[in-house]
Amino acid sequence: MLRRGKAVIIGGGISGKLAARVLSEFFQEVIILERDSEPHGPFPRKGAPQGEHIHALLFAGANGLEELFPGITEKFNTSGAVKINSTQDIAWFHHGVWKLRFVGDYTTILQTRPHLEWHIEQYFKSIPNVTIQYSQNVQNFIYIEEENRITGVEIINGSNSIRTINADLIVDASGVNSLSSRWLNKREVHIPEETVKINLSYFTKTLQLPDNQNRDWSIKLVYPTPPFEKIGGGISKVEGNRFLVTFMGYHNEINEKEILKSDNSFIEIAKKLPKLDIYQELKDATALSSTSTFRVPNITWRRFDKVNKFPNGLLMIGDSICRIDPFFGQGMSIAIIEALALKKLLTDQKHTNQKMIETFHQQAAKIISPLWNMVITEDFRYPDTIGKKPAGLSIQQWYAKNIFLLSSDNKDIYNSFIKVMHLLHPTSTLMHPRIIKSVLKRTFINNR
Numbered sequence: 343m344l345r346r347g348k349a350v351i352i353g354g355g356i357s358g359k360l361a362a363r364v365l366s367e368f369f370q371e372v373i374i375l376e377r378d379s380e381p382h383g384p385f386p387r388k389g390a391p392q393g394e395h396i397h398a399l400l401f402a403g404a405n406g407l408e409e410l411f412p413g414i415t416e417k418f419n420t421s422g423a424v425k426i427n428s429t430q431d432i433a434w435f436h437h438g439v440w441k442l443r444f445v446g447d448y449t450t451i452l453q454t455r456p457h458l459e460w461h462i463e464q465y466f467k468s469i470p471n472v473t474i475q476y477s478q479n480v481q482n483f484i485y486i487e488e489e490n491r492i493t494g495v496e497i498i499n500g501s502n503s504i505r506t507i508n509a510d511l512i513v514d515a516s517g518v519n520s521l522s523s524r525w526l527n528k529r530e531v532h533i534p535e536e537t538v539k540i541n542l543s544y545f546t547k548t549l550q551l552p553d554n555q556n557r558d559w560s561i562k563l564v565y566p567t568p569p570f571e572k573i574g575g576g577i578s579k580v581e582g583n584r585f586l587v588t589f590m591g592y593h594n595e596i597n598e599k600e601i602l603k604s605d606n607s608f609i610e611i612a613k614k615l616p617k618l619d620i621y622q623e624l625k626d627a628t629a630l631s632s633t634s635t636f637r638v639p640n641i642t643w644r645r646f647d648k649v650n651k652f653p654n655g656l657l658m659i660g661d662s663i664c665r666i667d668p669f670f671g672q673g674m675s676i677a678i679i680e681a682l683a684l685k686k687l688l689t690d691q692k693h694t695n696q697k698m699i700e701t702f703h704q705q706a707a708k709i710i711s712p713l714w715n716m717v718i719t720e721d722f723r724y725p726d727t728i729g730k731k732p733a734g735l736s737i738q739q740w741y742a743k744n745i746f747l748l749s750s751d752n753k754d755i756y757n758s759f760i761k762v763m764h765l766l767h768p769t770s771t772l773m774h775p776r777i778i779k780s781v782l783k784r785t786f787i788n789n790r
Contacts, residue, residue, distance in 0.1 A: 345370045346695070347510040350495055352480045354378070355390055356674055357660025358515035359462050360681035363410050365513070366472050368688045373507065375478040375497060377516075384460035386634075392668065393455040394634040395546040396576050396588040401428075401448055402765035403675025406682050415451065417461045422581030423453035426560045429760065433559040435617050437743055438567045439750035446757070448764075452561060454580050475499075480521055483656075484508065491654040511695055513657045518642060520662040526649070534645040536714070538729030540667060540721050542638040545601050546588040547608050548631040551623060562623070564615045566592075568723030574669070575615045577623060584630060587620070590669060593726040598635065605629040641667050641721075643714055647703040657699045659684070664710050667717045675765055676713065680706050712769050716742075744781040745772055755780060 349369040351358045354376030365372045378389040386394050399407065408415050419425055426432070429446035466472050477499055484494035484506060494508035514522040526533055551557075561578040572595035577587045589596060589611050601608055608629075612621035643664040646652060660677040683705045687698050719738045721727045732738065749756040755777055761767040 349511040350375060350507055350509040351513040351515055352521060353516035354474055356459060357677040360677055361513045361515055361659050362472050364681050364685045366469050370471060372472045374474040375480055376474055376476050377479055380476040381463060384456040386456050392636045395544045395636055396578050396586050397455040398671030399451060400675040400764040403678045406678035410681060411465050414461055418451050418453055423451045424560055424579045426450050426452060431560040433562040435564045437746040439747055441749050442751060442753055442756050444753060452578050452580055457581050483525060490651060492656045511657060512655055513659060514662045515659050517661045518665040522656060522658060523644060531649060534648045536643045536730055537640050538718050538721055538727060539640050540727055541593045542590060543594060543596055544588060544590050544636040545596060545633055546586060547629055547633045549585050549587055549627040549629055551585050551627050562619060564617050564620055566616060569725055571616055573614050575612060575620050577620050592724055602633055608633050638668060641665055643710060647707040654696045657702060663706055666713060667721055670717055672713055676709060679709050716769060741781060744784055748780055748784060752780060
């Protein structure tokens, strides 16, 4: 296979490393430019403040990650990650009911995000044509206006010296506040976007729980029932026999000053959850960390697939395209699915660089669209949520709630819901005639 020239990736987070892994098979040289300093272990990064909170790798994401990094799942497991049965070992309270629990066909890996990122980072030591340059701040693009083409980047490194790197392809994986978005806006290039205001706040602490022989779960989730309940919580076992505890509140429902006062004030928030199960686990726990915070005022989907005269040589990926509501745990898996779509495009070798970029942005939109709709359908259960509402919102919310409630006692429907939630099957799966029949039957019985 004839390899292309040089690719530069802005951002060395998960999306950037996924892109680098794919491009390493098609470009002679791949350079990742990372703003953070070089890590020396599975520790949180300054550039990923969301990294200290509970994260989920959905089934489709886990499968895709193993495809891109063969053997990495085993690396997770042998270094302390917790392998669980995805329907037996999770206790999930959702819309006022506990999900059905049974021994199913799928497994999930529980681990911290730094643990996951560290193993991805180590994998690159065996890929000779990929280099990661740390403490690199990309300030600008090298741009040929007559050709509408980006041909490189300008960088300020840790010693404040400026240098340039030329490349055949620039990938922007720098996140929601990407250089590309600012650069395009400055040049008055219109980027159509959808923004929904959710004012979501996350608060997380690592704790040690006392031994309990009756503890029959590895992760427990207690979700709020909108619109009156706005605070949810989760507790997940992770590597090192520790537990991550995350509280999340929509529309600034959690008092930040109060929760940060002390370890006890953090635990007291668990009393505000719809169920006291998490509080009962935490009341005798020992804190192992301070409380970390993360705020998501808005979720944003930038429609680069609709930008007129998008510059040649620039490709967007991950949160640079769409930051989705993290409450649903889809972000990492979406980035993996995007990376697999990029790999397929490059494997086909049917396109020039620019045609490949255009096609990728279109495919990314197709990946994101049903998930965006699914997420905002839930976000708009809160009257304070502001943004463009999807068509047929009330009907979608009614139908989805019935699916959630049926998942507490109907194994077939819960299995179908799980496969959709984990991005294995499309949302249309939940419109199968047998599921519609169950929804209508439930509605009829409850309205009698």
